[in-house]
Amino acid sequence: xxxxxxxxxxxxxxxxxxxxxxxxxxxxxxxxxxxxxxxxxxxxxxxxxxxxxxxxxxxxxxxxxxxxxxxxxxxxxxxxxxxxxxxxxxxxxxxxxxxxxxxxxxxxxxxxxxxxxxxxxxxxxxxxxxxxxxxxxxxxxxxxxxxxxxxxxxxxxxxxxxxxxxxxxxxxxxxxxxxxxxxxxxxxxxxxxxxxxxxxxxxxxxxxxxxxxxxxxxxxxxxxxxxxxxxxxxxxxxxxxxxxxxxxxxxxxxxxxxxxxxxxxxxxxxxxxxxxxxxxxxxxxxxxxxxxxxxxxxxxxxxxxxxxxxxxxxxxxxxxxxxxxxxxxxxxxxxx
Ligand code: KG4
Ligand code: ZN
Numbered sequence: 001x002x003x004x005x006x007x008x009x010x011x012x013x014x015x016x017x018x019x020x021x022x023x024x025x026x027x028x029x030x031x032x033x034x035x036x037x038x039x040x041x042x043x044x045x046x047x048x049x050x051x052x053x054x055x056x057x058x059x060x061x062x063x064x065x066x067x068x069x070x071x072x073x074x075x076x077x078x079x080x081x082x083x084x085x086x087x088x089x090x091x092x093x094x095x096x097x098x099x100x101x102x103x104x105x106x107x108x109x110x111x112x113x114x115x116x117x118x119x120x121x122x123x124x125x126x127x128x129x130x131x132x133x134x135x136x137x138x139x140x141x142x143x144x145x146x147x148x149x150x151x152x153x154x155x156x157x158x159x160x161x162x163x164x165x166x167x168x169x170x171x172x173x174x175x176x177x178x179x180x181x182x183x184x185x186x187x188x189x190x191x192x193x194x195x196x197x198x199x200x201x202x203x204x205x206x207x208x209x210x211x212x213x214x215x216x217x218x219x220x221x222x223x224x225x226x227x228x229x230x231x232x233x234x235x236x237x238x239x240x241x242x243x244x245x246x247x248x249x250x251x252x253x254x255x256x257x258x259x260x261x262x263x264x265x266x267x268x269x270x271x272x273x274x275x276x277x278x279x280x281x282x283x284x285x286x287x288x289x290x291x292x293x294x295x296x297x298x299x300x301x302x303x304x305x306x307x308x309x310x311x312x313x314x315x316x317x318x319x320x321x322x323x324x325x326x327x328x329x330x331x332x333x334x335x336x
Pocket of ligand 2: 113117138272273304305
């Protein structure tokens with residue numbers, strides 16, 4: 001086709017991602033993760049992540065080009081995560097993107113990682129009907145967005161006031177002696193558990209905002225676990241995992257559906273690492289069907305951090321005719 005070939009580079013956290021897309025077509029997606037190096041610390045160590053990006057960047061880029069069967073010279077534009085994320089980690093991706101843009105004499109676009117998590121859905125389900133509401137649930141963010149245009153008009157409807165949903169999974173996993181990152185093992189444990197015997201609080205439930213709070217839930221789980229340990233009773237890990245997970249996905253899906261209703265929106269996208277969660281996917285489907293909302297959730301591999309999501313957003317930015325970034329493009333760890 002004659003749509004531009006977009007190279008996307010992602011390095012905001014612990015995944016080095018390089019993807020290639022044309023419009024809504026995914027040509028390749030390569031990710032190198034340093035997650036195992038962080039596992040023994042129970043969270044991402046920024047300096048370790050930066051070093052791993054530096055080592056992985058060039059080989060990952062070449063794997064992505066090989067996977068798409070294209071040469072570096074075929075690339076028409078380069079998109080890179082400018083923020084939000086870890087300072088040193090972001091710098092590696094942005095420096096690489098600048099070097100390739102300069103060497104190839106191709107335009108460079110700094111883009112927002114969070115909007116990339118929404119844009120990636122187009123690679124699986126085609127052009128996103130607008131307006132849409134997006135629920136973005138990751139290790140660093142829990143936001144509801146009103147998307148009128150991916151490149152130019154994304155409004156923040158609500159956000160977490162404390163922990164992100166994924167962060168709550170990671171912290172609760174630690175309380176239950178499950179490995180890091182905590183989302184997948186809690187998801188698995190919960191499938192064997194019964195949530196009905198334990199009630200955990202739903203933060204900001206029915207408060208009329210689209211904001212979230214998960215720190216009270218985390219504290220409630222900690223108290224429950226301490227109480228059990230004090231009496232020497234065995235921990236019913238699957239039941240705790242199931243009750244915790246139910247509290248998280250109950251409030252996430254309720255507020256997402258409320259946001260669609262409040263804004264008269266028929267399409268909901270759920271993305272970010274926590275969108276890989278099986279119970280979130282099932283409950284969202286159930287509640288969206290009941291509310292007449294069409295749900296789009298990318299496959300788990302596209303929900304976690306990757307370069308294709310940055311290329312997908314780059315394609316939108318190029319199509320919108322926005323001006324490229326200059327070579328003094330700065331990273332912004334707190335990009336809104
Ligand atoms: O989007 P992502 O890969 O990185 C960030 O930008 O944060 O999200 C990572 C988060 C981690 O907190 C991880 O525990 C969570 O996503 N996660 C899950 C599942 N898979 C990953 N949470 C719940 N259930 C899952 N199946
Ligand atoms: Zn992310």
